Amino acid sequence: MFRETIQNVVDGVEGGLAGMLVDFEGIPVDSYTRDDAGFDIEAVGAEASVLVKSIQRATEMLDAGETKEVSIRNERMVTLIRVLNDTYFLAVTLAPEGNLGKARYLLRVSAPALVAELS
Numbered sequence: 551m552f553r554e555t556i557q558n559v560v561d562g563v564e565g566g567l568a569g570m571l572v573d574f575e576g577i578p579v580d581s582y583t584r585d586d587a588g589f590d591i592e593a594v595g596a597e598a599s600v601l602v603k604s605i606q607r608a609t610e611m612l613d614a615g616e617t618k619e620v621s622i623r624n625e626r627m628v629t630l631i632r633v634l635n636d637t638y639f640l641a642v643t644l645a646p647e648g649n650l651g652k653a654r655y656l657l658r659v660s661a662p663a664l665v666a667e668l669s
Contacts, residue, residue, distance in 0.1 A: 551667050552580035556640070559656045560584065565648020567627065570595045571664065573638050574603055589627070591643065598622070598631055598641055606633075619654070632657040634665050 552571050560566035560582055568591035570581035576596035583591050598620075606617045620631040623646070630653050631641045640661065642653050 552664065553582055555660050555664060556580060556642075557582040559640075559642050559653070559660055562656050563642070563644065563649050563653045565645035566653065567643045567645060567648075568594075569640065569642040571634075571638060571640050572596075572599055574599050574636075576600070579638065587643070589643075591641075594629060594643060595641055598629060599639075602631055602633065602639060619657075621650070630654060630657060632661055634661055634668070638664075638668055640664060 556569040556571060560569045567587040568583040570591050571579040572595040573579065576599035578592050578595050581591050602620055605620055609617050617633050622629045627643050628646060628648060628650060629641055629643045630650065631639050633639045640657055642657060644653055
């Protein structure tokens with residue numbers, strides 16, 4: 551179920567390269583990478599978990615509420631992260647010219663099924 555959902559998100563968005571379901575310790579639950587991605591999505595997930603935890607601590611200190619989404623944009627890729635619950639997040643990585651809006655939408659609509667499966 552996890553891989554199919556992740557693959558649907560990646561393949562459903564223009565510029566989609568890879569995606570993964572990760573716990574906040576950086577351990578991947580499942581992932582999907584297109585053959586032409588050219589990078590290790592598990593390394594992205596491990597580093598992203600550190601960033602998301604830091605952002606969550608900052609939002610708690612600011613009393614800004616729960617972190618729902620984080621995006622990281624650089625020259626070679628854009629990584630969009632959707633926090634699912636206290637333990638897991640879903641990340642998708644796109645080419646810089648990828649459709650970020652559609653990726654956000656697909657992450658949002660995929661999240662409830664993943665949360666239910668993780669429970």
